[in-house]
Amino acid sequence: MSLNRVYLGLGSNIDRERHLTAGLDALAEVLQDMRCSAVFESQAVGIKSGPFFNLVVTGLTALPLMELDRRLKFIEADNGRYAPERKGLPLDIDVLMYNDLHGSFDGLVLPRAEILKNAFVLWPLALIAPDLLHPGAGKTMGQLWAGAQIGQILAPVPFEWHGRQLTSV
Numbered sequence: 001m002s003l004n005r006v007y008l009g010l011g012s013n014i015d016r017e018r019h020l021t022a023g024l025d026a027l028a029e030v031l032q033d034m035r036c037s038a039v040f041e042s043q044a045v046g047i048k049s050g051p052f053f054n055l056v057v058t059g060l061t062a063l064p065l066m067e068l069d070r071r072l073k074f075i076e077a078d079n080g081r082y083a084p085e086r087k088g089l090p091l092d093i094d095v096l097m098y099n100d101l102h103g104s105f106d107g108l109v110l111p112r113a114e115i116l117k118n119a120f121v122l123w124p125l126a127l128i129a130p131d132l133l134h135p136g137a138g139k140t141m142g143q144l145w146a147g148a149q150i151g152q153i154l155a156p157v158p159f160e161w162h163g164r165q166l167t168s169v
Helices: 016-028 065-078 119-128 141-146
Strands: 004-012 032-036 040-042 052-061 092-098 103-105 108-110 154-156 159-161 164-167
Touching (some): 004 016, 004 065, 004 119, 016 052, 016 065, 016 159, 040 119, 065 092, 065 108, 092 108, 119 141, 119 154
Antiparallel strands (some): 004 092, 032 052, 103 108
């Protein structure tokens, strides 16, 4: 059974700590060798809402890409993402990269365009995997972050998961 390296972006703007913790707990059941970036607070992009907490997670999985994406939708649903009465975004989990896949896979475009557009994706990704090569841009995440000119303000926030400090401020 071959394992695939994945990078996932997580975000929440409702009961942020609770939903991110629940998301991380669920991902720990799906990923091996899971590592988390620091957690950042950012203003919403593309929607009117309160500020988000965001982070990037990496790990290994035996799941094929589309099965992983399906599992992520279930995790989001378990946290109220698709509830008709929800206000805001309780939990959002996006596949940012899956191995070095590049292209469209059943409507899922990889690497995810948000890597190059949003500081709340690129900065945590650069922290967790500075030497990771972006398959489309031909530069490492560290190089991309160093040269990024993204007009978004991020602030690291203290965040603990299972006794581990993800962010020290």
